Amino acid sequence: MGKLKNILMLVASLALVAFAQSEPKNVEDIAFSHAYLGLEGGEVYPFGDLIDATDNTLYGGLNFRYSYWENVDGVVMFHYTYFQPRPDVVPYDGVHQASGKLGLDWKWPLISPIVVGGGFSCNWTRADLDDDVIKDEIYNMPGGTLGDNETEFGWYVRLNLIAWNFKDYRVGFNLMWEEIWTLPKRSNMLYAGLYVERKLW
Amino acid sequence: MKNESLVLSLLLAAGVAVAQVPAEMEGMEYETRADGTFLIGGPTFAFDRVMGAGGVHSESELWSPVKLRDRLLFNRMSGTPSWTPFEPGVWLKTGNELGDLIYQDFITAKDDRPENRTPILEGGFRSPAYMGLWATARFFQDDHFCSGAYNYRRDMVDGNYTHLGANWAMFSSAYGGLGYTNSLVNASVLAGEEYVWTYTASSRWIPAHYKPRVEARADIKDLSVTVAYEDIEYENQYKSENGERKEVNGSVYYKCGKACEKGIFQIAAGMAFRAVDDEGTVYTELEEDRVAWPFMELRVQPISRLTADVIFGVNERDWLVQDSIQYNAPAPENMGVVVGVKNISGTRLNPLADTKEFSNHHEIDLTADGQMNLIQAYASYVDTLGGVVALGGRGSLWAEHGAESFETEKYETEWYSNSPISVRYGNVSRINDWIKGVTAELWLNTWYRDMFKFTAMAGFEHINGPIDEAEVTPAEFYTGFMGDWLLNKTFKISHSIRYRSDAKWNLRSENPMVVKGDWVWDASFSQMFPKYGITLTGTLMHVLADEVMETVNGGYDRIRFICQAKKTF
Numbered sequence: 143m144g145k146l147k148n149i150l151m152l153v154a155s156l157a158l159v160a161f162a163q164s165e166p167k168n169v170e171d172i173a174f175s176h177a178y179l180g181l182e183g184g185e186v187y188p189f190g191d192l193i194d195a196t197d198n199t200l201y202g203g204l205n206f207r208y209s210y211w212e213n214v215d216g217v218v219m220f221h222y223t224y225f226q227p228r229p230d231v232v233p234y235d236g237v238h239q240a241s242g243k244l245g246l247d248w249k250w251p252l253i254s255p256i257v258v259g260g261g262f263s264c265n266w267t268r269a270d271l272d273d274d275v276i277k278d279e280i281y282n283m284p285g286g287t288l289g290d291n292e293t294e295f296g297w298y299v300r301l302n303l304i305a306w307n308f309k310d311y312r313v314g315f316n317l318m319w320e321e322i323w324t325l326p327k328r329s330n331m332l333y334a335g336l337y338v339e340r341k342l343w
Numbered sequence: 344m345k346n347e348s349l350v351l352s353l354l355l356a357a358g359v360a361v362a363q364v365p366a367e368m369e370g371m372e373y374e375t376r377a378d379g380t381f382l383i384g385g386p387t388f389a390f391d392r393v394m395g396a397g398g399v400h401s402e403s404e405l406w407s408p409v410k411l412r413d414r415l416l417f418n419r420m421s422g423t424p425s426w427t428p429f430e431p432g433v434w435l436k437t438g439n440e441l442g443d444l445i446y447q448d449f450i451t452a453k454d455d456r457p458e459n460r461t462p463i464l465e466g467g468f469r470s471p472a473y474m475g476l477w478a479t480a481r482f483f484q485d486d487h488f489c490s491g492a493y494n495y496r497r498d499m500v501d502g503n504y505t506h507l508g509a510n511w512a513m514f515s516s517a518y519g520g521l522g523y524t525n526s527l528v529n530a531s532v533l534a535g536e537e538y539v540w541t542y543t544a545s546s547r548w549i550p551a552h553y554k555p556r557v558e559a560r561a562d563i564k565d566l567s568v569t570v571a572y573e574d575i576e577y578e579n580q581y582k583s584e585n586g587e588r589k590e591v592n593g594s595v596y597y598k599c600g601k602a603c604e605k606g607i608f609q610i611a612a613g614m615a616f617r618a619v620d621d622e623g624t625v626y627t628e629l630e631e632d633r634v635a636w637p638f639m640e641l642r643v644q645p646i647s648r649l650t651a652d653v654i655f656g657v658n659e660r661d662w663l664v665q666d667s668i669q670y671n672a673p674a675p676e677n678m679g680v681v682v683g684v685k686n687i688s689g690t691r692l693n694p695l696a697d698t699k700e701f702s703n704h705h706e707i708d709l710t711a712d713g714q715m716n717l718i719q720a721y722a723s724y725v726d727t728l729g730g731v732v733a734l735g736g737r738g739s740l741w742a743e744h745g746a747e748s749f750e751t752e753k754y755e756t757e758w759y760s761n762s763p764i765s766v767r768y769g770n771v772s773r774i775n776d777w778i779k780g781v782t783a784e785l786w787l788n789t790w791y792r793d794m795f796k797f798t799a800m801a802g803f804e805h806i807n808g809p810i811d812e813a814e815v816t817p818a819e820f821y822t823g824f825m826g827d828w829l830l831n832k833t834f835k836i837s838h839s840i841r842y843r844s845d846a847k848w849n850l851r852s853e854n855p856m857v858v859k860g861d862w863v864w865d866a867s868f869s870q871m872f873p874k875y876g877i878t879l880t881g882t883l884m885h886v887l888a889d890e891v892m893e894t895v896n897g898g899y900d901r902i903r904f905i906c907q908a909k910k911t912f
Binding site: 211212216229285 | 437438439441442443444445447448449451453455457460462535680700807833862868870872873881887902904
């Protein structure tokens, strides 16, 4: 039944028309007319059964934001995280994760200075193995599949609270919910971080 | 001159195309279509039958001049892996079947681990022309569907059998080369190395390592020439067998040019050819090691409303005729009515294909005596209402005698590391009986400027006769809904949700394999920067559907996400 409901909802959404758009005609000129580079850092909280899998951890990285439409910015993020597994049976200390995200931020005037956004993420992972560990020997242990590179995609939504603007600089909070499309269950995490951003042009 | 699907041409005439969700690899457009039976074994094999086409064969089985630059994989003309150079630009593509473990692996028992999910990878460029000269290079590999007979394939070959990774991808290709383009000439020479798994009549996958493959193309005014040289290595580690095939194939084609298109008689002609030299153990054979296939296309248009098309090819072994007569009936403005008759007759659907397969000491004859005849009568209409809605429909009756099929003498199940594969022995044969079908399709399009397009379509087909003797019993019913938005001319969202009823592989395993009917949803999102020629696209493919095998010994059709960045010069 759940599937049928999804299908009906999708069909209904397909039939919807995109409503009037207020963008000026030269919308193509807005793209990249402004660009910003930011540094961000914060904490990652696993959710759901992922709480049993990894500890809370820290993340940090770079954000690139560019104007796309009048009220919409494009965002590219590169974040690094080191996840430490909770079960002791995992035969290594942690996993390197490099995450690339691509999405859009919508400056909804009604809730300004909060900006809402969403997009896709691509997470590359690899276990932090000691030199003497042989990948094939740990493959069947918990976490063994991460001895080789593994990549999984997902999506995120975020709230971006602009706290302070000064000349070319901006400081703000980023609250981001991410789901990566893993199995047997999806993996959910909450990112909470602080960023400093500088206008490039 | 193309014998295109009428459905498509009418839809195009109405200004509304079918789904705009991009296929994961060019040549695999069947994976985003709603209007028929599309069963995917992997990127190098699919049963792709459009409902309105009639007959029991799938499109890629039938040779036609529009496929001259497709790849011949066993008996099918395949759009994948394509060696057609892209437009100038630089591009990157990556993706994955969803469902790797990542952190779930810490809390998942070994026995509960899902099967490994596998990626798609591509990167390439084509330079802008300098004095007409350009350079291109491309690496592309599709690891999706690699679960198809995985254990069997993994241990059959030495090493990973791909350029990158260890998934024994169905194909992995890399080439580079130079081209020259001016107002009269478009020519290129490409050379590369390629790994391809080909699905055969016995239902085995045969590995072929092209080292190298070289392809030269030249279009000079209305003349097109293609020549490929392939040095192909075969191996089977189970039996310590090795073989090598050196092949030259290609075509010469003289198209009907602008001057010719104005005449009452429009003529095009050409010749396709192959020559092979086999050494050691090669798993297929081409009779006399060569085939030449001269063909001619003729269009007669005595009055503008009446068109007769004939494609005719013949050589000492085979002949094949594809013809149609179509009448564009007078109709009120904003309406189109077309009636027509189509016929396909011949001794072989693909006269260029190999003539024998050798499988585990069995010889499989890939040619059948006699001939097939398919005749189809159709009528279609399209009506546009107020410039925002179009309604269309198409009905047809078809009958086929002598359809190409397979007469199985023996089925066997072979086990490789606890995984079975089903193989069959016998010969290609004919269904010496009439199979008749009736089809009815309806569609509705609506659109708002270039911002929004919506299509709803449904089709039904009833088949009478011994359809269980055909390779595939196609789906009886389909429905599809496609929606495309273009927001602010720079953001594109394309959706497609569709249903196909049960289809069945009748002859590839002892018990026919039913591919259950199911819903599928595809969605694609593109950020575009027209000023900079940049497009960023993310596509979710085959969501909602149960992840099933659609072909005997084929891979699982899994939910996958593909992203691509492209910059055109």
